[in-house]
Amino acid sequence: MYPILKAEKLADKIYLMEVKAPRVAKSCQPGEFVIVKIDEAGERIPLTICDYNREEGTITIVFQTVGASSEKMSHLQAGDSFHDFVGPLGNPSEFVKEDLEVLKNKKYLFVAGGVGTAPVYPQVKWLKEHGIDADVIVGAKTKDLLILEKEMEAVAGNLYVTTDDGSYVRKGMVTDVIKDLVQNQGKKYDVCVAIGPMIMMKFVCLLTKELEIPTIVSLNPIMVDGTGMCGACRVTVGGEVKFACVDGPEFDGHAVNFDEAMKRQQMYKTAEGRAILKLQEGDTHHGGCGHCSDN
Amino acid sequence: MDVMKKVPVREQDPKVRATNFEEVCYGYNEEEAVAEAERCLNCKNARCVEGCPVNIDIPTFIREVKERKFEDAANTIALSSALPAVCGRVCPQESQCEGKCIRGIKGESISIGKLERFVADWSRENGFVPKAAETKLGKKVAVIGSGPSGLTCAGDLAKMGYDVTIFEALHEPGGVLTYGIPEFRLPKQAVVQPEIDNVRKLGVKIETNVIIGKTVTIDELMDEEGFSAVFIGSGAGLPKFMGIPGENANGVFSANEYLTRSNLMKAFRDDYDTPIAAGKKVVVVGGGNVAMDAARTALRLGAEVHVVYRRSEAELPARVEEVHHAKEEGIIFDLLTNPTEILADEKGWVKGMNVVKMELGEPDASGRRRPVEVKGSDYTIDCDTVIMSLGTSPNPLISNTTDGLDVNKHKCIVADEANGQTSREGVFAGGDAVTGAATVILAMEAGKAGARGIHEYLSNK
Ligand SMILES: Cc1cc2nc3c(=O)[nH]c(=O)nc-3n(C[C@H](O)[C@H](O)[C@H](O)COP(=O)(O)OP(=O)(O)OC[C@H]3O[C@@H](n4cnc5c(N)ncnc54)[C@H](O)[C@@H]3O)c2cc1C
Ligand SMILES: Cc1cc2nc3c(=O)[nH]c(=O)nc-3n(C[C@H](O)[C@H](O)[C@H](O)COP(=O)(O)OP(=O)(O)OC[C@H]3O[C@@H](n4cnc5c(N)ncnc54)[C@H](O)[C@@H]3O)c2cc1C
Ligand code: SF4
Ligand code: SF4
Ligand code: FES
Ligand SMILES: [Mg+2]
Numbered sequence: 001m002y003p004i005l006k007a008e009k010l011a012d013k014i015y016l017m018e019v020k021a022p023r024v025a026k027s028c029q030p031g032e033f034v035i036v037k038i039d040e041a042g043e044r045i046p047l048t049i050c051d052y053n054r055e056e057g058t059i060t061i062v063f064q065t066v067g068a069s070s071e072k073m074s075h076l077q078a079g080d081s082f083h084d085f086v087g088p089l090g091n092p093s094e095f096v097k098e099d100l101e102v103l104k105n106k107k108y109l110f111v112a113g114g115v116g117t118a119p120v121y122p123q124v125k126w127l128k129e130h131g132i133d134a135d136v137i138v139g140a141k142t143k144d145l146l147i148l149e150k151e152m153e154a155v156a157g158n159l160y161v162t163t164d165d166g167s168y169v170r171k172g173m174v175t176d177v178i179k180d181l182v183q184n185q186g187k188k189y190d191v192c193v194a195i196g197p198m199i200m201m202k203f204v205c206l207l208t209k210e211l212e213i214p215t216i217v218s219l220n221p222i223m224v225d226g227t228g229m230c231g232a233c234r235v236t237v238g239g240e241v242k243f244a245c246v247d248g249p250e251f252d253g254h255a256v257n258f259d260e261a262m263k264r265q266q267m268y269k270t271a272e273g274r275a276i277l278k279l280q281e282g283d284t285h286h287g288g289c290g291h292c293s294d295n
Numbered sequence: 296m297d298v299m300k301k302v303p304v305r306e307q308d309p310k311v312r313a314t315n316f317e318e319v320c321y322g323y324n325e326e327e328a329v330a331e332a333e334r335c336l337n338c339k340n341a342r343c344v345e346g347c348p349v350n351i352d353i354p355t356f357i358r359e360v361k362e363r364k365f366e367d368a369a370n371t372i373a374l375s376s377a378l379p380a381v382c383g384r385v386c387p388q389e390s391q392c393e394g395k396c397i398r399g400i401k402g403e404s405i406s407i408g409k410l411e412r413f414v415a416d417w418s419r420e421n422g423f424v425p426k427a428a429e430t431k432l433g434k435k436v437a438v439i440g441s442g443p444s445g446l447t448c449a450g451d452l453a454k455m456g457y458d459v460t461i462f463e464a465l466h467e468p469g470g471v472l473t474y475g476i477p478e479f480r481l482p483k484q485a486v487v488q489p490e491i492d493n494v495r496k497l498g499v500k501i502e503t504n505v506i507i508g509k510t511v512t513i514d515e516l517m518d519e520e521g522f523s524a525v526f527i528g529s530g531a532g533l534p535k536f537m538g539i540p541g542e543n544a545n546g547v548f549s550a551n552e553y554l555t556r557s558n559l560m561k562a563f564r565d566d567y568d569t570p571i572a573a574g575k576k577v578v579v580v581g582g583g584n585v586a587m588d589a590a591r592t593a594l595r596l597g598a599e600v601h602v603v604y605r606r607s608e609a610e611l612p613a614r615v616e617e618v619h620h621a622k623e624e625g626i627i628f629d630l631l632t633n634p635t636e637i638l639a640d641e642k643g644w645v646k647g648m649n650v651v652k653m654e655l656g657e658p659d660a661s662g663r664r665r666p667v668e669v670k671g672s673d674y675t676i677d678c679d680t681v682i683m684s685l686g687t688s689p690n691p692l693i694s695n696t697t698d699g700l701d702v703n704k705h706k707c708i709v710a711d712e713a714n715g716q717t718s719r720e721g722v723f724a725g726g727d728a729v730t731g732a733a734t735v736i737l738a739m740e741a742g743k744a745g746a747r748g749i750h751e752y753l754s755n756k
Contacts, residue, residue, distance in 0.1 A: 023505060023510050023511060024510065026511075027509070027510055027511060037466055041561070041566055041567045041568055042568050043560070043568045043569045044466075044560070044569070068568065069568055083466070084466040084503070084504050085504060086464070086466070086504035086505075086506065086510070087506075087509070087510065088509055088510070089506070089509060224552060224555055224556065224560070224569075225464075225465065225555060227464050227465075227506060227532075227690065227692065228532070228533055228690050228692065229474075229532040229533065229534070229551055229555070229690070230534065230549060230551050230552035230555050231534045231536065231548075231549040231551065231552055232548070232549075232552045234536075234543060235543075236543060241536065241538075241542070241543065246690075246692070260543055260643070263545060263642065263643030264543065264545060264643070266545070266642075266643075267545045267546075267572065268570045268572070
């Protein structure tokens, strides 16, 4: 059992939890993720490590409720426990292994979308701790959905916030901000790291390709084991099939086949749709009524 | 009773079992077991024992069954095997113990596997508990992986008095016994769990959710956590795909994913949260035991299932019993057929598979006749789900994170067959991680060899 020490609602449908998992906290690095399971019957849910405290032996996760399992998870309180909590999984971000002197001469731009702000945070924080200031763009649908603003401000070189509806700071997409920084403000970046919804990462990559900024994305395909055993997480990168859990989750964004990845994310949509209906309305949805097709 | 013939074993009706996940084979009851045991000749130089990779004293335990001394029989088997209820069910007996049985020359061999299963089930139902070691040696050994090789190695070491911890990457112990082999062949709650509990009762600790190489490395275990030796029994879980167009379409799964969802995550049950794409018409590609398990799982989830295999029936690598059961249940075999492309609809979902007919040519390196394409014989099979069952290879996680641990070109860990010694001092290995995908009993044999090797190493240190 892995006790939850802190559970907090950050915004509508977005939750933060601090979980006691000493082994994971001891060995994890930015860019890696964990898999959690709520109870005996639960799904294995992959979540990026948002922060860690090696002394306290804790891991911070931030998640958004999208379906039945994340909804269930949002009801957990401090004092409750996760049945299972395994990690760290995946590979650390590339810069963790890079020579610090080389790294110091590189200008990083982070682009975070929505709940993607959470996985971007430990990376920016790590760079800050190693004396490197990175620029960070955070995009949210609306002001109320903006998360970790203060935390990010403390570790970012420059922080640029934007909202789709203009309810806070500025109106526009993260891609508008990238264009503005590079084309109007004359900023130069050696590396862009984009983490957020698949569709956002796709459009950031289309733009940064044009701007010739090498771009790293963190992919979140459907996973089961997270250890290379099932192949559910396969994605095509540069024409090659990769398992995101062991080969990623970070990849060269300009080589990723996003269209395929987005289709694959929909694989269990119908089954999962029934699961959330069952959670909300009781066990009345079995399919076969003719109103919902199987795929 | 015809002494030349096996006492038949009762099975669930094929039509009924095709719709449920309950065990196919009921096994022998007491009377049937005693009757079968009476057929054994109790040979002096029993060849059956040579056929068993862990050398169970078969004539002795069968004699004890005949005399209705079931607890003695259980003790006899326990001397050699920690997982008799498992092996009695899933060992390829026909090519091992039973394949060597003298009775088999003129008639049918003794049902050694079914008798072993009977004894194991009897002892579980009657609360038989293995004895823990009395003297403790005060030395810690780490075992990586809780499949048959790891469980066996851990059990043997614990009996010798070592302080053993198994580290398991998944949330449940058991390896393939838990995540791969389906419920209807190997019940988890009723059979696998109790055998794992027996290993625990010997004093073995099992820490789940620990991935060696990620959560903690072998070097850290030895340098910081005080383990004097390590046994790697991490299996061969990395699935292969064909590399044909369309393989990433929605509805294409590895057998490992399909079986893991159904077995480990219990997706076949309504009260578990993990979904599985049941499929209406499923094509399973491959002809091994894993393919049979995937096919029969898909069938039970309600699909029409075809097994597509590029050679003929004689070359099917699956056990004859499994093929027979699959056919009885209504699995359709499309033999001498090879997939060339998977077709998807505009939303990315599988809608069919292009295949080509094959014929058998000259024998290849494996000694089996090589399948060659019949020109112009292409056609399309309509289907909505494809399960690729083309074999697996060892996961490189451990070898990549352990300096000085040699692997061969197949990524298998190099280890001495006699004692499991690897290229790293104090590190031993066995099972599928060393041999590539093999069998439960061979993994157990390797676990025993590893335990002997570790004992020898630590005794001389
Ligand atoms: C490496 C990785 C890191 C992730 N990090 C975070 C994070 O930090 N915060 C966060 O909110 N979300 C994160 N996710 C996504 C998160 O795992 C899914 O939102 C969650 O599993 C949805 O489960 P559900 O049952 O609530 O929703 P469902 O209704 O089951 O699914 C909704 C959508 O979530 C995705 N999904 C469902 N099951 C899985 C699964 N097993 N693996 C991956 N995606 C799935 C699918 O796209 C699906 O269409 C990450 C995913 C991966 C692979
Ligand atoms: C579907 C299927 C059906 C089969 N049917 C039969 C059959 O009928 N008869 C038969 O004899 N054989 C059968 N086999 C083969 C048999 O199951 C295997 O040969 C046997 O399980 C190998 O045992 P093992 O202990 O070496 O590895 P495994 O059983 O694979 O166990 C390895 C364990 O190690 C864990 N692990 C891996 N990496 C790490 C790590 N880095 N850190 C911690 N833990 C780790 C894994 O999660 C797993 O639990 C079948 C296999 C499959 C897949
Ligand atoms: S362990 Fe397997 S090979 Fe040995 S006697 Fe039992 S069934 Fe036969
Ligand atoms: S070879 Fe056959 S008949 Fe002889 S002891 Fe073994 S099981 Fe009995
Ligand atoms: S999640 Fe199973 S291989 Fe990546
Ligand atoms: Mg879900």
